[in-house]
Amino acid sequence: MEKLVNLDYAASTPMRPEAVAAQRAYDESAYAGANPNSLHTLGRAAQTRLEEARRAIASTFGSRTRPSEVVFCGGGTEANALALFGMAEGMRRQHPQRTRVIVSAIEHDSILDNLPRLRDWGFQTELVKPCRAGYVEPAALEAALGDDVALVSVMLANNETGVFQPVRELAASAHRVGAAFHADAVQGWLHTPFDVACLGVDALSVAGHKIGGPVGIGALYLKGRTPFSPQLRGGGQEAGRRPGTQDLRAIVGLEGAALACHARLEKDARRVRELADGLYARLTVSDKIKASMGDPAAVDRLPGIVSITVDGFESEELILKLDAAGFEVSAASACSSGSLDASHVLTAMGVPREQALGSLRISFDDRADPADLDRFADALLQIVC
The missing domain is CATH 3.40.640.10 (Type I PLP-dependent aspartate aminotransferase-like (Major domain))
Structure with missing residues (x-):
């Protein structure tokens, strides 16, 4: 496999x-x-x-x-x-x-x-x-x-x-x-x-x-x-x-x-934040992909969570296509998987329902391989574009 x-x-x-x-x-x-x-x-x-x-x-x-x-x-x-x-x-x-x-x-x-x-x-x-x-x-x-x-x-x-x-x-x-x-x-x-x-x-x-x-x-x-x-x-x-x-x-x-x-908390947090910043930059080159909170550089956020919405796609479709490509991600909270409704978090933030239905959460910690993140970005951009 x-x-x-x-x-x-x-x-x-x-x-x-x-x-x-x-x-x-x-x-x-x-x-x-x-x-x-x-x-x-x-x-x-x-x-x-x-x-x-x-x-x-x-x-x-x-x-x-x-x-x-x-x-x-x-x-x-x-x-x-x-x-x-x-x-x-x-x-x-x-x-x-x-x-x-x-x-x-x-x-x-x-x-x-x-x-x-x-x-x-x-x-x-x-x-x-x-x-x-x-x-x-x-x-x-x-x-x-x-x-x-x-x-x-x-x-x-x-x-x-x-x-x-x-x-x-x-x-x-x-x-x-x-x-x-x-x-x-x-x-x-x-x-x-x-x-x-x-x-x-x-x-x-x-x-x-x-x-x-x-x-x-x-x-x-x-x-x-x-x-x-x-x-x-x-x-x-x-x-x-x-x-x-x-x-x-x-x-x-x-x-x-x-x-x-x-x-090693502070050292790992810096490294993981750099990886997340790089992934946001890679993904948002597509006009269909947006950070869920607007400008990710303008808010204080956890190092290892990348939260995006993808115009024209639903989360389930994206998750299955990415899974087939070998990448495991989720739509908003995994505890709510199977729900066809938009994320209550994104809805509360004022994200339009149609946009929130195409949300993805990519998350990792200090054990992430930068090469894997690059390959993931390539895969998602290929699906979206």
């Missing part, structure tokens, strides 16, 4: 050797399979390894992050749900008048699809739209804020366009009215440098499979003393915030990938 070039890393990434090695070491350890909450020798050994991994993950969030502020869970979707429900309810319990939750209109479905449940719980929910360039302007959020707001949730960087949101300014605005602030950083964690203390967030979600770690493992940074109501009962694990025996094998794999990325 001819080589398939995976350019859909924003959906999921191959395991890094460091993650594989960490899991292999776990499998060969005496405490493999032991419950880290047990009091016997093997349980204590597993607990020691669990806390070692927790300290390592905390260090990637910033030097002032305490290990106790890291809650392990089953991926980014669960981390987002924990933050959304746990923080909204926690805030309302302390401040009964706070019954409103504000999120951006470009959030991942793991946030947006949970808003009806919040409404069932008696919360009012409100969407704030981005500007045409793809980010939420602080003034737009400030216009929606009030003393009745419990929680604001705006992602660090969009999973379809890669555009960064001004999280620091948005969090400061939320805090001025006493609201808590959560950021979905599943797409941005360890693809761009940041410090949660500098961002000023109260919670932040991450996932392993976006950085070369295992699928099905993630974490929620939850700042100390942040109002929070656990969503499940049945055990005291994770300081009572997320019950259930921890998947230590997945956690050490997450640690292995995270430490590998963190050690």
Whole structure:
């Protein structure tokens, strides 16, 4: 079979050797399979390894992050749900008048699809739209804020366009009215440098499979003393915030990938950004191909996401033709694959429906081969022209 070039890393990434090695070491350890909450020798050994991994993950969030502020869970979707429900309810319990939750209109479905449940719980929910360039302007959020707001949730960087949101300014605005602030950083964690203390967030979600770690493992940074109501009962694990025996094998794999990325983050981010800039330049020589956010040089964006629309084509047709040519890409969010409707992100940005239906997301990380990107550009231009 001819080589398939995976350019859909924003959906999921191959395991890094460091993650594989960490899991292999776990499998060969005496405490493999032991419950880290047990009091016997093997349980204590597993607990020691669990806390070692927790300290390592905390260090990637910033030097002032305490290990106790890291809650392990089953991926980014669960981390987002924990933050959304746990923080909204926690805030309302302390401040009964706070019954409103504000999120951006470009959030991942793991946030947006949970808003009806919040409404069932008696919360009012409100969407704030981005500007045409793809980010939420602080003034737009400030216009929606009030003393009745419990929680604001705006992602660090969009999973379809890669555009960064001004999280620091948005969090400061939320805090001025006493609201808590959560950021979905599943797409941005360890693809761009940041410090949660500098961002000023109260919670932040991450996932392993976006950085070369295992699928099905993630974490929620939850700042100390942040109002929070656990969503499940049945055990005291994770300081009572997320019950259930921890998947230590997945956690050490997450640690292995995270430490590998963190050690060379700034260097890799610069290189990947240069590759993305070059790909935008190659593709937009065609008058049929446009960057989804307008001028990509005018916005701050993730290094490894190239988001385009192709006039006169539908995403499905392009994906299948590129797949036949050996290139794997997606249309907007892979979590919405199979949907015939236009991307909710591009629609919220004001991209016309006919144009949004021809969207493509090309994504990669530091492991990308520049020659593969050149061949991809040739293939797409040949299809389009």
